[in-house]
Amino acid sequence: MATLQLKNITKQFGDTKVIKGIDLDVNDREFVVFVGPSGCGKSTLMRMIAGLESASDGDILINGQRMNEVGPADRGLAMVFQSYALYPHMTVEGNMGFSMRLAGVPKEERRAKVLEAAKILQLEPLLDRKPKALSGGQRQRVAIGRAIVRNPSIFLFDEPLSNLDAALRVQMRIELARLHEELDATMIYVTHDQIEAMTMADKIVVLHDGVVEQVGSPMALYHHPRNRFVAGFIGSPKMNFFSVEQHSISSDGVTVRLPGGRPCTIPVAGEQLARDEALELGIRPEHLQLDENGPLSGQIKVLERLGGQTSLYVQMGELLITIMADGDVAYRVNDTVQFGFAAERAHLFDAQGVALESLSQHPLASLTRQDNRAATEPAAPGGQV
Amino acid sequence: MTTHRNSAPAHTRSLPIRQLVLTLLGWSIALIIFFPILWMVLTGFKTETAAIADPSFIFSPTLESYQAVQARSGYARFALNSVAIAFGSTLLALLIAIPSAYAMAFLPTKRTKGTLLWMLSTKMLPPVGVLVPIYLIFRDVGLLDTRTGLIIIYTLMNLPIVVWMLYTFFKDMPKDILEAGRMDGASTLQEVFFLLLPLTLPGIASTGLLSVILSWNEAFWSLNLTSSKAAPLTAYIASFSSPEGLFWAKLSAASTMAIAPILILGWMTQKQMVRGLTFGAVK
Numbered sequence: 262m263a264t265l266q267l268k269n270i271t272k273q274f275g276d277t278k279v280i281k282g283i284d285l286d287v288n289d290r291e292f293v294v295f296v297g298p299s300g301c302g303k304s305t306l307m308r309m310i311a312g313l314e315s316a317s318d319g320d321i322l323i324n325g326q327r328m329n330e331v332g333p334a335d336r337g338l339a340m341v342f343q344s345y346a347l348y349p350h351m352t353v354e355g356n357m358g359f360s361m362r363l364a365g366v367p368k369e370e371r372r373a374k375v376l377e378a379a380k381i382l383q384l385e386p387l388l389d390r391k392p393k394a395l396s397g398g399q400r401q402r403v404a405i406g407r408a409i410v411r412n413p414s415i416f417l418f419d420e421p422l423s424n425l426d427a428a429l430r431v432q433m434r435i436e437l438a439r440l441h442e443e444l445d446a447t448m449i450y451v452t453h454d455q456i457e458a459m460t461m462a463d464k465i466v467v468l469h470d471g472v473v474e475q476v477g478s479p480m481a482l483y484h485h486p487r488n489r490f491v492a493g494f495i496g497s498p499k500m501n502f503f504s505v506e507q508h509s510i511s512s513d514g515v516t517v518r519l520p521g522g523r524p525c526t527i528p529v530a531g532e533q534l535a536r537d538e539a540l541e542l543g544i545r546p547e548h549l550q551l552d553e554n555g556p557l558s559g560q561i562k563v564l565e566r567l568g569g570q571t572s573l574y575v576q577m578g579e580l581l582i583t584i585m586a587d588g589d590v591a592y593r594v595n596d597t598v599q600f601g602f603a604a605e606r607a608h609l610f611d612a613q614g615v616a617l618e619s620l621s622q623h624p625l626a627s628l629t630r631q632d633n634r635a636a637t638e639p640a641a642p643g644g645q646v
Numbered sequence: 647m648t649t650h651r652n653s654a655p656a657h658t659r660s661l662p663i664r665q666l667v668l669t670l671l672g673w674s675i676a677l678i679i680f681f682p683i684l685w686m687v688l689t690g691f692k693t694e695t696a697a698i699a700d701p702s703f704i705f706s707p708t709l710e711s712y713q714a715v716q717a718r719s720g721y722a723r724f725a726l727n728s729v730a731i732a733f734g735s736t737l738l739a740l741l742i743a744i745p746s747a748y749a750m751a752f753l754p755t756k757r758t759k760g761t762l763l764w765m766l767s768t769k770m771l772p773p774v775g776v777l778v779p780i781y782l783i784f785r786d787v788g789l790l791d792t793r794t795g796l797i798i799i800y801t802l803m804n805l806p807i808v809v810w811m812l813y814t815f816f817k818d819m820p821k822d823i824l825e826a827g828r829m830d831g832a833s834t835l836q837e838v839f840f841l842l843l844p845l846t847l848p849g850i851a852s853t854g855l856l857s858v859i860l861s862w863n864e865a866f867w868s869l870n871l872t873s874s875k876a877a878p879l880t881a882y883i884a885s886f887s888s889p890e891g892l893f894w895a896k897l898s899a900a901s902t903m904a905i906a907p908i909l910i911l912g913w914m915t916q917k918q919m920v921r922g923l924t925f926g927a928v929k
Contacts, residue, residue: 313825334831346822350844359840360830411830 263324263337263414263447264289265310270319272305272471279305281471282319287415287449287464292441295451296458297468298494303451304419306468310449311340311417324414334360339408340417343424345400347392347407353379354388357406378409381443398429405437409444418450422457434460455495459483463629467491484623489614492543498572498583500608501549503542510534514620515609517542520578523556527609529617543608546572546583551590555601557582561594573598683905690899697894711899721882721903728878728904730793731868732861735800736854742801743808744850748838750809751816752824762813765806773803773866784871793876796868800861808857815849816842855915862908879904 265287272280279302287293295303308314310321312333321328328336348356355362357378358371366374379385382402392400401421408416418437422430438461441448452458458465459479467474467482467490475487479495486492492500505517508524515531516524517540527542534540549557551573559577566588573584575598584600592598609617689697691707715721750758780799781790789795819842827841843850865880872881883904886897 311829313828333825333829338829340826340829342822342826344820344822346820346826348823348826348841348845359827363831363836363840407826407830 265415265447265449266320266322266325267306267310268320268322270306270309270321271317272302272309272314273317279471280309280317283468283471283473285466285473285476287447290445290447292438292448292450292461292463293466294458294462294464295449295466295468296453296455296494297474299453301468302471303453303468307340307417307419307449307451310415311338312336313340337414338417339411339413339415340419341401341404341408341421343420345392345404345424347400347403349392352389352391353384353395353403353406356392356403357410359407360411374410375406378406381409381440382406397425398433401425401433402436405440409440414447416444416446416448418448420452421450423452423454430457437461455497459495465495467494469494478627478629480623480625480628484626485616485619486543486608487616489541489543489610489616492608492610492616496545498546498585500543500545501580501582502610503544503577503580505540505542507534507537507540514604515540515617517609519556520580521557525556525604525607527604527607527617528620529609530620531609531617534611534617539612541610541614543610544602544606547585548606549582549584549600549602551584551586551592551598552601553599555599557601558597558599561592561596561598564592564594575600686898687902688898689894690902692895692898694893694895697898711895712903715886715896715899715903721900724877724879724882724904725907727793727876728862728880728907731796731800731876731878732858734793734797735804735861736857738797738801739804739808739857740812740850740854743805743812743853744838744843746809747812747816748842750813751819752821762810765809769806777870781870789871791872791875791877795871796876796878799867799871800864803864803867804857804860807860808853811853811856812846812850815846815853818849819846852915855911859908859912863905 265285267283267285270280270283271278283306295306297303305314309316312328312331316329323336323338348359351359354372354375357375358366361371361374375388376385379388382405384399384402384406387395387399387403392403395403401424404421421437422433425433434457437450441461450457450461462479464476465479465482466476469490474494475482475491477485482491482495486495489502493502503520505519508516508518510516510531511526514526514528515534516526519525519542557577559575559582561573562576562581563572563574565572565574569588571586571588571590573586573590573592575582575584584598605619605621608619611617688703688705690711691709692705693708693710696702696705750762784790784795789798823841823845824837827837832840862878863880865884868878868880869884872878883897883901886893886900
C-alpha cells in the first residue's frame with residue numbers, strides 16, 4: 262500500500278519559480294509517468310518527492326503522512342538515477358547491499374536479499390564485478406536492483422533509459438513493465454520520451470513550465486488533449502495545426518472554414534466561443550488521409566519511406582504539414598496531393614489554446630493498462646498469431 | 647621508417663622537424679632546471695679544493711664530505727623533525743581542508759567563489775610581512791623552536807592550496823553518487839567516508855604529496871622560528887654556511903642528503919603529482 266499526494270507544491274530557485282503549484286494524486290500500484298520538454302520541472306518535482314530537494318511551499322504526503330521535513334532515506338522510497346549513480350569502487354553486490362550495510366543488517370541477511378533481487382534481474386553471475394566491467398544495460402539493472410533491495414513503497418525513476426541505445430531501451434522498457442507487475446509497487450517515472458510514457462504509464466502527467474498541463478491515461482491524452490501543448494507533445498509525429506475561420510455553431514458542433522475555403526463541422530462543444538474568435542484546428546499526421554476529393558491540398562516537399570509507412574511533408578501555403586500514409590504510396594517529391602480527414606478525429610482549439618470539448622468520448626479514452634491485459638490475455642491461447 | 651618518411655608529402659615532412667625542435671627545447675629547459683641539482687650532487691662528491699676550483703665534470707669522486715657531514719651533526723635528528731613536521735602539517739591541513747572543500751563543492755553559496763579567491767590571495771602576502779607578529783606570538787605562547795609551532799605555521803601556509811585542490815577534485819565527483827548514497831540512508835559523515843573519500847583518494851593523495859613537499863622544502867619559517875630542538879633539514883643545510891666561510895662540498899653533501907628523501911618520494915609518485923598540479927584539469 263503506497264500512495265502519494267502532492268498539494269500545491271512549489272519550488273523556487275532564487276527568483277525563478279520552476280514548479281508553480283502542483284496538485285497530484287498517485288494511487289497504490291500505479292505507474293505514473295511525468296513527461297514534458299526539458300526544463301519543464303519534471304526532474305525537480307521528482308527530486309522533491311525523493312527528498313533531495315526541499316519544497317518551497319506545499320505538502321508532500323506519502324501514505325497520508327506529511328513528508329516535507331523527512332530525510333530522503335526515511336521516506337520509504339528508492340530512486341534510480343539517469344546516470345545510474347553506481348558506486349564505482351564497490352562490486353555489484355556491494356552496490357546493492359550498501360543501504361543494508363548502512364542500516365547495520367548482518368552480512369548473511371544482506372547477501373540473501375541481494376541474491377533475491379539479483380535473481381529477479383538476472384544479475385547473479387555479475388555480483389562480484391565492479392560497475393566499470395558492466396555494459397550499459399547491466400549497470401541499469403544493478404541500479405534497479407539497488408532500489409529493489411530497499412523494498413520501497415514507491416520507486417522513482419529519473420530518465421533511466423536515456424543513456425541506453427535504442428534496441429536496449431525497448432528491451433528495458435519491457436523489463437520495467439514486467440517488474441512493475443512482479444513487484445506490485447507504485448512507480449513514478451520521469452522521461453522526455455513520449456513513447457516511454459505512452460507504453461508504460463497507467464497515468465501520464467504532462468508538465469510544462471512548472472505546471473501540470475494534463476493528467477490522464479495515455480489514450481485519454483492522445484484522443485482528448487486538453488490544450489494545444491498536450492496535443493502537440495503527445496503523439497509522434499507531432500500534430501498538425503491550421504488556423505481556421507469560424508463559420509457557425511450548432512448542436513452538431515462548430516463549423517469552420519478550412520484553408521482553401523471548404524467548410525467542415527467538427528463535433529465539439531462551441532457554446533462558449535466568442536463570435537469571430539480565432540480558432541486552430543489540430544489533426545494528427547496519422548489521421549490525415551490522401552484523398553483525391555479531399556478538402557486540403559499541397560505540394561510534397563519531402564518524402565520519407567519507412568517501409569510500412571511513408572511520411573509526407575506537404576507544403577500548404579506557409580505551413581509544412583506531415584501526413585502518415587501507406588508504405589506503398591506512389592507519390593514523388595513535388596507532386597501535388599489532395600487530402601482530407603474524418604471530422605471526429607480533428608481537434609479544435611480556442612484563442613487561448615484550450616481544446617473545445619469533444620461531443621463524444623473516444624471508446625479507448627477510458628482504457629487502462631489493466632483493461633489492455635484483460636482484453637488480450639484470454640484471447641492469447643486460441644488467438645491468431 | 648626512413649623511406650616512409652621521405653616518401654611523405656612535403657607538408658607532413660615539416661612535422662618531424664617541428665618535433666625535433668620541440669624535443670630539443672624541452673630537454674634544454676629540463677636540463678637548465680635540473681642543472682643546479684646535478685651540480686650540487688656532483689659537488690658533494692668532490693674535495694673542498696676541487697669544489698672551489700674551476701668548474702669541471704672530471705674529478706675523482708670521494709665520500710670525504712659526506713663523512714665530514716656525518717661526523718659533525720646528527721642528520722637523523724633533523725630528518726626526523728622534517729618528517730614529523732611535513733607529515734604532521736599535511737595531515738592537519740587535510741583534516742581541516744576536507745570538510746571545507748566538501749562544503750564549498752557540494753553546498754555552494756553565492757560567496758563560495760569569493761571565499762576561495764580570498765583564501766588564495768593570502769598566498770600573495772610575502773611571509774616576511776607577518777614575521778614579526780608571528781614571532782612575538784610564538785614567543786609568548788611558547789611555540790618557538792617546537793615541532794607543534796612549525797606544524798601550525800605550515801598548515802596555515804598550505805591550507806589555501808590544499809583546500810583549492812580538494813575543492814577541484816570534489817567538484818569532479820558526480821553529485822548523483824552522493825545523492826544515491828543519501829537515498830540509501832547515508833549520513834553526511836558516512837557519505838564522506840564510504841563514498842567521497844574512497845572515490846577521490848587519488849586526488850587527496852596528490853594534494854597531500856604536494857603539501858608534504860612544500861612543507862619539506864620550506865626554509866623561511868623554519869630558519870626564523872627554530873634553532874636547535876625542532877629544526878628540520880632546511881635549517882640543517884643552512885647551518886653549513888658558517889661565519890668562517892662556505893664549505894661548498896660539505897654544503898652540497900648536506901643538501902643532497904636533505905633533498906634525497908623527498909626527491910625519491912616525488913620520483914615514485916610522479917603520476918599523481920602531475921595530475922594534482924594540473925588541478926584536476928587533465929583526466
